[in-house]
Amino acid sequence: MRFVHWLVILVPAGLTWASFAYLSLDLGQLFTAEAQKQMWQYAVSFFPPDVSSDYLARIGAGTLETIAISAIGTALAALLGLILALPAAGRFGIVARVIARLALNFLRSIPELVWAALMVIAAGLGPFAGTLALALHTAGVIGRLFAETLENTPPEPAQALRLAGSRQALAFLYGTMPNVVPQLVAYSLYRWEINIRMAAILGVVGAGGLGQMLYFSLSLFQQQQALTVIIAMLVLVAIVDGASAWLRQRLVD
Amino acid sequence: MNSVAAVTRDPAALPRLALTVLIIVLLWPGFRLTEFDVGMLFDPRNRETMGKFVATFFPLASAPEFLRLVAKSTLETLAIATAGMAFAMLIAFPLSLVVTRTLSISRIGPGPGVLTGRMLRLPARFALMFFRSIPEIVWALVFVRAVGLGPAAGVLAIGIAYGGMLGKVYSEILESGDTRPAIALLETGCGRLGAFFYGMFPAALPELVSYTVYRWECAVRASVIMGFVGAGGLGQQMELSMRMLNGGEVSTILLTFLLLVVLADAISAFLRKVTQ
């Protein structure tokens, strides 16, 4: 073994040890009989899940709210992303391009959850904040991709239309958009799938949906209800996975 | 040419109309459900709060003791990610060895082990799936209630959630590699661990390391976000500053977060290049 190999092994090992030391975590403490008994009790307290029809109805409402947050958030994001992508693709000059790219990067690099926490301050607790948070972050992601698509689209069709006397905006709609729209739709749907998962957990900072229900139930030490919410999240994600795989297979053309 | 009288209609018109109506019908209740109200943003009370808050974003908070606090939280975040990853590997390795089908001794020849093997693999597979399908932030919430506010909950959450992901991907890497050396060793009567370390590990190592490093990068980001529910680190600090509507502190922490992400990205890219 060469020196480098030892380095590759020893440095991470050292850093891991340092991390545990810095956090003053004692893993041994987790495995004492006392701690294990407590953990077990905590785990058991989640069972059985609360399946009273009353609570299930609330779960249903929360699930619908989660789906609505993700759908509206993604739709708004597609719109906002499109608006920002045009300048970002250099359609309105170099200055607008730089500014739009900066804006897109900023929107994208702040995680959904941080946006959600900020939006809760701006729009109050509830699903509206979650919708805005998803819209802002996703607009950055979609906008960047869309700008790239616009830049890579062949310019000839729109150019030919302009040579036939068409207005610039109409030449864009007839010559460029047909190339771009399918990708925009496909990518927005893909992001929607991701955003459903995200919307389910955004609520932990108060932005509505299933996450908010989970947060409340855990705060009130109602573990059985919390487990119901977690199961609902898993079921929702499983359904979305299945549906998207099914759709993808059918739309493959 | 004899059917000139028949005016052709666009066959796509009806499907298009139906799709548009469908989208509107589906999105409309969405706006109701999300309590969508742009007016809310311009509600004088909200606007005042937000206005004041945003106005304080600049200048960035730069008091020495606050910067010290940020530095401490940043280190804490990195430590949570690293310790969490160590914990995750501890979970992932044994489970992935159990799950990897090519390492199954019982599959080589008919014997009494077939059923036992299957009985062992199934729960391991289920455990990995269970760990990774619950998002890390939910694990964090659960553990914060169990072990209290602070980094321990973050480490446990990353350990469990990422353990599930690592375990699945490890076994996929092992199964996709060249399995002949390991099978040859198993056939000569070598044990499971021996076959793994001598027959599979060397070839799969770069890919395993590369994926682990990539996950570490994700763990750094995740540990910041988990702070929002009280699992320590930079996120917890940001949550506190937001709650106090201290914009300067928030923007300093946001900037630190962005730098941290860039740094983690660079480190991970460098490590992956070195190990390839």
Next chain:
Amino acid sequence: MAKDMSISLSEVSLVYPNGLPAINRVSCEIGNGERVAIIGPSGAGKTTLLRMLATALRPSAGALTVLEVSPWHVGRNALRRLRSRIGMVHQSPPIPPRQRAVTAVLAGRLGRWPWWKGLLSLIYPVDIQGAEQMLARMEVADKLFERCDRLSGGQLQRVGVARVLYQQPDLILTDEPVSAVDPALSNRVIGELNREAVERGVTLVASLHAVDLALHWFPRIIGIKSGEVVFDLPPVRVTDDMLRELYASELTYAPTQDNRPLALNPTGIRRKPLCS
């Protein structure tokens, strides 16, 4: 400027930004309603000349007038109005692959329509019959609602011609309009373009690779080579030697549709071109 001139070039040169000269001091006048074929070896500047006439390229020197307008000395709106009177058939039809033929054809009149009509047509094609008529003239009426990426190269090229016919321009420019169409259909397409020009009394300038098509259909032939006009004659006076000279650098004989040597009559009298 002479009256009734559709195109007039005087001492026009064009040098590409990379320093490559493409057109060298070309002077020529084409009257209203004239039908002209431009022939010459590849790289002679046929496409550049046509793109200049289509106001896509600006000459570096000399005076250019198209439809009695000097395109580079008028305002934006006047230029747009001029362009809507020029129809260009491109060698590879510039139609987005996923657009339907009907939309592609209707787009030809975007320059004439008010803007709201253009928008409306995106929702429902405003003149299906008009588009169908033009496609029928190109024998692709059955592809009216077909997506353009599902058409063959030849069909797509004919959709491109149909778009220009639908535009009803005062000057039709065509750049190798039948390069992807089989000989029999080529004859039909070129014939249809000529019929349009004769019926509506508009000018037609076509660059053609196949010399036999040019000699058969056009009353005036311009041969160009290295960006300069070599001859400008009615087809009966174009001799075998001239053609051999024109294509000397690339072929031993003038290119035709099916690459059979052109049967030239030494007296120079051949088929009579379509009367104008």
